[in-house]
Structures are given as structure tokens and as C-alpha cells.
Amino acid sequence: MDYDEVLERFEPVLGLEVHVELSTATKMFCGCANSFGAPPNTHVCPTCLGLPGSLPVLNRAAVESAMRIGLALNCSIAPWCRFSRKNYFYPDMPKNFQISQYDEPIALHGSWAVPLADGSTFTVGIERAHMEEDTGKSLHVGGGTGRIHGANYSLLDYNRAGVPLIEIVTTPIVGAGARAPELARAYVTGLRDLLRALGVSDVRMDQGSLRCDANVSLMPRGSSTFGTRTETKNVNSLRSVERAVRYEMSRQAAVLASGGDVVQETRHFDEATDTTSPGRRKETSEDYRYFPEPDLVPIAPSEEWVARLRATLPELPGQRRARVQAEWGLSDLELRDLVNAGALDLIAATVEVGAPAEQARSWWVSYLSQQANSRDVELAELPITPHQVARVIALVGAGELTNTLARQVVDGILAGEGEPDEIVAARHLAVVSDDAELAAAVEQALAAQPDVAEKIRGGKVAAVGAIVGAVMRATGGQADAHRVRELVLARCTP
Amino acid sequence: MPTISRDEVAHLARLARLAVTDEELDLFAGQLEVILTSVARVGEVAAADIPPTSHAVGLTDVFRADVPRPGLTQQQALLGAYATEGGRFRVPRILDEA
Amino acid sequence: MSELTRLSAADLAGRIHAREVTSVQVTQACLDRIAAVDPAVRAFVHLDAQAALAVAAQVDDKLRRGDPPASPLAGVPVALKDVFTTLDMPTTCGSRTLRGWRPPYDATVTRRLRDAGVVIVGKTNMDEFAMGSSTENSAYGPTHNPWDLDRVPGGSGGGSAAAVAAFEVPLAVGTDTGGSIRQPSAMTGTVGVKPTYGGVSRYGLVAFSSSLDQGGPVARTVLDAALLHEVIGGYDALDSTSIDAPVPPVVHAARAGATADLAGLRVGVVREFRGDGYQPGVLRAFDVAVSRLSELGAQVVEVSCPSFDYALPAYYLIAPSECSSNLARFDGMRYGLRLGDDGTRSAEEVMSLTREAGFGPEVKRRIMLGTYALSAGYYDAYYGQAQKVRTLIIRDFAAAFERVDVLVSPTTPTTAFALGERVDDPLAMYLSDLCTIPADLAGNAALSVPAGLSDEDGLPVGLQVMAPAMADDRAYRVAAAYEVARDAADGGPLTHRVPGIEVVGEALC
Numbered sequence A: 001m002d003y004d005e006v007l008e009r010f011e012p013v014l015g016l017e018v019h020v021e022l023s024t025a026t027k028m029f030c031g032c033a034n035s036f037g038a039p040p041n042t043h044v045c046p047t048c049l050g051l052p053g054s055l056p057v058l059n060r061a062a063v064e065s066a067m068r069i070g071l072a073l074n075c076s077i078a079p080w081c082r083f084s085r086k087n088y089f090y091p092d093m094p095k096n097f098q099i100s101q102y103d104e105p106i107a108l109h110g111s112w113a114v115p116l117a118d119g120s121t122f123t124v125g126i127e128r129a130h131m132e133e134d135t136g137k138s139l140h141v142g143g144g145t146g147r148i149h150g151a152n153y154s155l156l157d158y159n160r161a162g163v164p165l166i167e168i169v170t171t172p173i174v175g176a177g178a179r180a181p182e183l184a185r186a187y188v189t190g191l192r193d194l195l196r197a198l199g200v201s202d203v204r205m206d207q208g209s210l211r212c213d214a215n216v217s218l219m220p221r222g223s224s225t226f227g228t229r230t231e232t233k234n235v236n237s238l239r240s241v242e243r244a245v246r247y248e249m250s251r252q253a254a255v256l257a258s259g260g261d262v263v264q265e266t267r268h269f270d271e272a273t274d275t276t277s278p279g280r281r282k283e284t285s286e287d288y289r290y291f292p293e294p295d296l297v298p299i300a301p302s303e304e305w306v307a308r309l310r311a312t313l314p315e316l317p318g319q320r321r322a323r324v325q326a327e328w329g330l331s332d333l334e335l336r337d338l339v340n341a342g343a344l345d346l347i348a349a350t351v352e353v354g355a356p357a358e359q360a361r362s363w364w365v366s367y368l369s370q371q372a373n374s375r376d377v378e379l380a381e382l383p384i385t386p387h388q389v390a391r392v393i394a395l396v397g398a399g400e401l402t403n404t405l406a407r408q409v410v411d412g413i414l415a416g417e418g419e420p421d422e423i424v425a426a427r428h429l430a431v432v433s434d435d436a437e438l439a440a441a442v443e444q445a446l447a448a449q450p451d452v453a454e455k456i457r458g459g460k461v462a463a464v465g466a467i468v469g470a471v472m473r474a475t476g477g478q479a480d481a482h483r484v485r486e487l488v489l490a491r492c493t494p
Numbered sequence B: 001m002p003t004i005s006r007d008e009v010a011h012l013a014r015l016a017r018l019a020v021t022d023e024e025l026d027l028f029a030g031q032l033e034v035i036l037t038s039v040a041r042v043g044e045v046a047a048a049d050i051p052p053t054s055h056a057v058g059l060t061d062v063f064r065a066d067v068p069r070p071g072l073t074q075q076q077a078l079l080g081a082y083a084t085e086g087g088r089f090r091v092p093r094i095l096d097e098a
Numbered sequence C: 001m002s003e004l005t006r007l008s009a010a011d012l013a014g015r016i017h018a019r020e021v022t023s024v025q026v027t028q029a030c031l032d033r034i035a036a037v038d039p040a041v042r043a044f045v046h047l048d049a050q051a052a053l054a055v056a057a058q059v060d061d062k063l064r065r066g067d068p069p070a071s072p073l074a075g076v077p078v079a080l081k082d083v084f085t086t087l088d089m090p091t092t093c094g095s096r097t098l099r100g101w102r103p104p105y106d107a108t109v110t111r112r113l114r115d116a117g118v119v120i121v122g123k124t125n126m127d128e129f130a131m132g133s134s135t136e137n138s139a140y141g142p143t144h145n146p147w148d149l150d151r152v153p154g155g156s157g158g159g160s161a162a163a164v165a166a167f168e169v170p171l172a173v174g175t176d177t178g179g180s181i182r183q184p185s186a187m188t189g190t191v192g193v194k195p196t197y198g199g200v201s202r203y204g205l206v207a208f209s210s211s212l213d214q215g216g217p218v219a220r221t222v223l224d225a226a227l228l229h230e231v232i233g234g235y236d237a238l239d240s241t242s243i244d245a246p247v248p249p250v251v252h253a254a255r256a257g258a259t260a261d262l263a264g265l266r267v268g269v270v271r272e273f274r275g276d277g278y279q280p281g282v283l284r285a286f287d288v289a290v291s292r293l294s295e296l297g298a299q300v301v302e303v304s305c306p307s308f309d310y311a312l313p314a315y316y317l318i319a320p321s322e323c324s325s326n327l328a329r330f331d332g333m334r335y336g337l338r339l340g341d342d343g344t345r346s347a348e349e350v351m352s353l354t355r356e357a358g359f360g361p362e363v364k365r366r367i368m369l370g371t372y373a374l375s376a377g378y379y380d381a382y383y384g385q386a387q388k389v390r391t392l393i394i395r396d397f398a399a400a401f402e403r404v405d406v407l408v409s410p411t412t413p414t415t416a417f418a419l420g421e422r423v424d425d426p427l428a429m430y431l432s433d434l435c436t437i438p439a440d441l442a443g444n445a446a447l448s449v450p451a452g453l454s455d456e457d458g459l460p461v462g463l464q465v466m467a468p469a470m471a472d473d474r475a476y477r478v479a480a481a482y483e484v485a486r487d488a489a490d491g492g493p494l495t496h497r498v499p500g501i502e503v504v505g506e507a508l509c
């Protein structure tokens, strides 16, 4: 069935569950460092290893991050909430239960206007944002593929066990129609930007610090009863979010159209084929035997605490867009282009740290966009920060770099050579305004182009540019062009 | 009154990861039924207006500062392990349950 | 038996600190006594004589140098229930699944004992994971009651209570979830205290039922219990349920109580804790104890706590539910026993085989009971309802403590029963915790102090004194005053009437 036909017959209903790893210094319930990529089992202690006798103590910073995320998504913060134990056996979970929030989440009943590519927004309900702990990581050995199926044995590293997670769950999203896959992607993209603006997470999908499960069901047009849903896991990039939703819509439509029933199940997204496949079906229904975690006490955020956290919320991406559009006098179309290029927030952030808006815009939409394109990454994924761009702009403004040199500095940043000033020093990129050095270069250029020199002497000042250009080339762009011009004129006029 | 069948005991044992024997199924079915019948008396105090108590002490908001504390070395962490490989715990193959 | 082993911890500490005797001598006397009688009592599952003597020698060295003692108990030997983690000794919880497990960390209680210069001589036997009332559920074999070796010492902390009653050590640490300190103390004629929940850190106490478990002292005198209470008690940032307040002044209360009467004290006798199922000799001993309290000047009234009748069933839902979750970690993946890993079986199969073989029948029974009680369809009727009972019990206590300062009852309905008598009858076994459970569910302080012997069998009876949360000192004051009056009436301390122990058999370690 083609996509148009799917939409003619069915209305998709989405539910998105996003797990965010917080970038706190320590884990949720113990003082182990929360860091990615350390040697296995080196950031562990009795608590996150679930050793007999160990106990959890809640990280205040994690709770505050959870509340700030909830507030940014317009949720209410529960005046009283608890943790529960979710009981099931799995070797990557040291206690064979996960400390999570069940029926008493810290943030609930929010809503959020998801920015779409055309500049419009789609409001999604946020059912809840709750706190929980991450599991360890397993490595499957043997069986050829390194996949869990057919492995001979598994190896476990618990460095990630106990890392604080926030699970953000939407209410069922109805009404997106054909744009459901796009909306799913826009939701995750927007959430990523929002979490980054809050400074609560690294939001690296490639490293698993932002993970998305997509629930999809179809409702026949004209019906108001939700269909059976599937939950697709392992959706680990923005692109995959969109593809997984689209694939599930088409697959379920085909099943329904042929008179079949969609099976409620967990499915896995395969990045290589852009398809989903069923996970192992459970022979017993899930029974997590939730009960209140007796080793932790309830959390009862006071109104003052919530107000204090609300006051720490930075300008969020949506608010920033509205403000920037007004301040810069952008048309809707210009704004949309900047948003689509993923440049708006970066420009705004660059302006925020002192760069003139015009230059900030120019850097991000031209040179840096080209670099992102040629590397096939999103603009935001370039390894350069608004701070660094602003510094480069400041160096140009101060006459310490030419535009050519500035691009070399940016290349250096992208190559991981360090901060702008370090690169200027290391690559010897400072503008040359030493007269003796420049005078020699001017002398050479005039000698190489005697006809041009003659013209200048004859009063054709416009010809100076050719000599300046030659000097700039000869000095690798490092010469102070303004000074070169003065020297040429001084040399050629009586 | 609760009655508990062998099948139910088998289900509970599976949930609890206990490879119980046939004899145990019979033994536990009988004993669990006796115990459950006795403890079911808690139902007699049923009242919607009684809040449940999960913690006897009325503490709230107990937190830890987000400051790292030294944990265990890899060697200490793996000390009690049945098998290890490359600094990791080695366990039998995991069936996909996710 | 060396005279030293018969002295109280307070006396021993006094003599060690005055350098009349060395900690090494005291420790050696305990080790000798253990060597002599533990083959019959079987209280210890692990001993480390060399380490104990080394710690004792350090204490002696410091005292010789003129350093002040690290604590009022520095140099005094103590036994630790094998449910607290110890860096230098295994921690097995009476379970096969943890045979030989060496924790990479010390429990807070362990650390506090070490910091106080207390000499930890060994780890004591217990019902597997503290589940039981007779210490017969230990994978390492039962402990025997020093008063009658054919009887149980109570449980789960039978090892700690028996070690103290048999003069193997002057002090021990136990844990109380449904009565596991007080019930064995009653059955062995020792003093056992369950502090207010949150009063002693649970960090490093291998959990049975997290919302109930509480460590506490076992001793032969009320003052000794108080001295140990102050060493192990107090706020611990590693336990979220730890109370951030000073330890109630229990040592002061014990000393003051021993020199004063109880004039003005209001004592409530719990009406619900007598009648059918109570051994007549226990009730007679209890009534004598209550009349002693009156003679001391206390006003005694009867108080009804109707919901206490539901405490036992509520407990046998809450504790198994929490244990089914707490014990899930014993799956053979990271530590402890692993069975059936033949390279073909899955992790799930290996976990199931390991847990099946690693746990004894009572632990499996409770895990399944708890699994059932927490299941989706049953949660409200069982776990949820049990938690409501908990609320009612807290309310009953609150109402009672409006009228009286402390509540008293027999600690146990019967004296120590015969080994093997109740192992196949879980309900009969559970009944021995009938009187101790309410204080666990409510989290308040309670202790058991010996109240003479039951006239029909000559076995010890316990007087339970219950006080409000954080009023632990009140229970100590009452117990200390009573102890003086009792000894005056009886012509000497009860524990000194423990019969000679005829040694046959082998020690557990």
C-alpha cells in the first residue's frame, strides 16, 4: 500500500517515550562518576553493583534536573512523589529491579509546542517525566554477529548502571496525519535542543544519552478507538525516528488492509534496512510487581524550591525563536530557513556571547553550513561552539585576523586543535603588520608587475588592489591589508 | 479464601527464577495456601479512608550532594565473580527479552 | 570458665581502660570459652582469632601509651550477626548462596565498631537471610540454646543471643525485622534491643525487609546493651532512612534507671497479648514482672491495641513482599553461588538453577509468597491492605502513648521450643513473633529484658518494653530499674543461672 493510501484509510496515533541520561557529575543513587567510555567496571561501588547490604541515596542535582525538564515542558511538579521498584530479572540490572517512578512521577500533565520544518508548531501533550536509573551494558560474544541472538555468552560492564535517566512520555498524539513521521522526528529534535538549552544532558543519540521508543498504532478514519500499538525500540538517530514511524504505519496498514490484526509487541528498528522486526514474544505477561521503594523516602518539593528552579530556566528554543525574529526583523520565511538549517539557536547563542548578529549569521549559514554539508552532519553536531565562533569574530573585529585567517582558525577548531587563540598561536596566523616585512613583500609584488606599478604611479589608485592581492597571496593571507595598501601608495606616489 | 494451584506455584516460581522440583510444587502449593488463608485476614480492616504506610518514619527529601566519592577498583568489583573476561562479568548467554 | 567471661561489658571495659587486665586477655578468654562450648552451642559461623587478638593488642598498646580509649567499649569483644558486611571476614547470611562471599566493603555498623576499638571476634549464625524464628533455617546448621541444648535459641539472631547467653562474648549485634533480636533474647535470657527504625544505619546490613530491618544490641545487662547501642547508633548519610538526630541518651537512661524507682511512670499492659496460645508459665512470669514495676512506683493500666491482632498477617505480607525483591539480586551473575553454567544454558536457566539450590525452603516460600502478594491482581488485597494495617498499628501506638509512657507485654508467647518441633509448620513458627511484630511495623523502640524463668520448664521468659520512636531511652530506663529489682528479688542476675553446657559435637567453624 502506498503512503497516500495508508493515510486515506487510517489516522496514525503516536506515543513517544524518550529516555535522557542526565549529565550530573555522579550517578542517581551513589557517588560514582557518571561518565561515558571509561574502562569497564571502574565507575562502580557496592550500591550501583547491587551488592548485598548496599543502599541508594538520591542525587539532589538529578532531582533538580528532572524538575527543570518538567517545568520546561509545562508540567506540574508533584508536591509529593516516590520511587518504586520495577521487578524483573535481567543480567544488566544488578539488583534485578529498577528503581523508577511508577504511579507517582515527579512531573506530569505538560504540553509542548513542537517546532516543525515549515515554521509552524504542533502541540504535543506530555503525560509525565519521571526519574529512574539506567542499566549496565552487555556485550554479546560469539554467534558471529555480536548480537544477542545466538551469542555464546555475554560480558557485563556496570559503569552505566545507576546513571540518572529521565523518561519523558507523551500522551497519545492524534491528528498529525501524513506528517506523523516528520512530527516524531521534530519532537525528538526539538526535545534534544530543549534539553541542551537546559544544560541537563549531553543529548548524544550516538552515545545513547538520548534514546527514543516509538509507539505507533492506526485508527481507521472516522473511528475514535485506538488500534493495537507496537513499540519500536532501538531508534537511535533522528533519521531513524522518522523512518521507523513511517515503516510501522505502512506495515500496520498492510496488515489491517488484508484483514489481519496488529500484534501488540515490541519491535526493533534495523538501521540497515529501515525496517522493524518483532522482538522475542514473552510467554508470560509482564508483571513488574511495582511497590514503593522502601530504601528511599518520598520527595516533597516545596513551592519555593519549584519557584527557585523555574527562575533558573534559560530562554528555551521556542521563546528564543520568537524573540530573535522580532529583534533581527526576520520574515517568517527567513526564520524558517534558519530553523531548518539548524542555525537559529546557534546564531542566537553566538550573539548572546557578544558577536554582532550579522557576522554570527554569516558564519553559521555560509562557511559552517558548508562544512557541515561536506561532513554530512547537522550543523549543531560540528565540533565548534557558539563561544568559539564569537571569539573568531571578535579577533577579526579587532584586526588581529583577516577573514582568510579566520577561516583557517575555524578549520583548526573543527580539526580539534583547540581554542581560537591557541590555534592562532600554534599556526602563526596573526596578521602581519610589521612594516619591514610588508615593505619587502610590496617591493617584490611591484617588481613582479611593473605595468601595474606604472599605472599606480600614473595616478590610477584603483590598480592598488592588484598589488595588495598579490601581497596577501604571498603572505598566506596573513598581511594586514589596510597597511599594505598604505605602503603601496606611499611607495608609488612622489 | 485464596486457593493456590500447582500451576500457580509454578508461575510464581518462574517469575521468581526458582527451578522448583515437582515435590516442591506440591509442598509449596499446600503451605502457601495455608499461609495465604491466614494472612488474608488483613482484608477485614478494609477501609478506603485508611492511607497505606510504606515507611514507618515520616522523613522526606533526603538527598546527597552531586559530588563524586571513590568507589571500588575493577579488581574489587570483580572479586566475587564466578567468571570474568576483559574486566567484565562473564555470564551465560542472555535471551532477548527486551 | 575464666571469670573474665562472666563479667559485664561495662566491667570489662572499666578494667581494660584502668589497665587492670588487657584486652588481649579478655579476648583470649572469650576465644577459649568459644573453643570450649561452641561445638555444643554452634553460635559462630566464622571466627578470626588472630585478627581479634591483633585488634585487642592495638587497643592495649594505645592505652599503654596513655591514649584515651576510643570509646567506652574499646577493647571489649563483640560478635556480629553474619548479616553485616565485613571486609576481613565472609558474610554469608546463613545462606548457601553466599558461602564464602567476601564483601569489598564494611557495613556502617562494622565500621563504627572498629572505630570504637571494639574487638569483633567473629560472625554469628542466623536463619537464612534472617527469615525464621529458631535459627534452624541456616544452611550451616542450627544453633542450640545454652539453657537446653535440645531447644532452639530463637531466631533469626539465635547465634548472637546464644553466644552472649553462653558467655562466649559479653556483647553481640543482631538485627530485628519481626523480632529477631528480642525473641531470641527472650528465649536465651539476654537483653535485646530493637532501636527506633532509622536509629542504626542499615548500610551494609544485607536486607531482608528494608522497611523493617534494624540492627541493635544483645547483652547480658541493660547498661551493656546501652553502651553498644551508642557505639553503633546515630545518623549515617549512606542510609536514606537514617534519622539525622542525636542517639537518644540510652546510656544515661540505663545508669539513671538502675539507681531510681519508676514513680510517676505510666505503664500500659497490652490487653491483646495474652490468652490462647500463651504458655501459662510465661504469663505467670510476666505478671510477676509487671507487679515489680508497680512496686517500683509505676502506675500500671491495661491498654487495648485492637489492630495488633492484625500485625502478624500484615507482617507476613510486607516482609515476604520486600524480601522477594531484595533477594532477587542473588542470581549467580556477579557474586555468590552459580550452578548449571555448562555453556549451553541461558542466563535465565542458570539463575533459576542457582536460586533453587542456593536458597533453603523458608526463603523460597517467602519469595513466592511475596511474589504473589505483589502481583498485579493481588496487590491491593494483600500488600496494599497490609500497609493499611500498618497505619492502624501506628495509630494504636500513638493513642496508647497518649495515655502511658511505655507498653509492656511478654516478648514471646512461649519459652524456647524444641529443635525440629516447628520446622514443618510455618504458621506455628510464625506465631513466636506475635508480640514483637507491632513495634517493627510502627518503627518504634522496643526491647526485651529477662523476666525470670517459666515455672513449668525452667526456661527464660522475656519482658518486652515498647516506647515511642526516638524514646529508646525511656525503654532503657524502665528495663534498668526493673533489672535491679528483679536481681534483688532473685538473688543475682538471671544469666548466671545458665546450666553448665555439656559439650558434644562440632562447632560450625
Ligand SMILES: [Mg+2]
Residues within 6 Å of the ligand: A100, A132, A167
Ligand atoms: Mg522506564
Ligand SMILES: [Zn+2]
Residues within 6 Å of the ligand: A027, A030, A031, A032, A043, A044, A045, A046, A047, A048, A049, A162, B071
Ligand atoms: Zn556506584
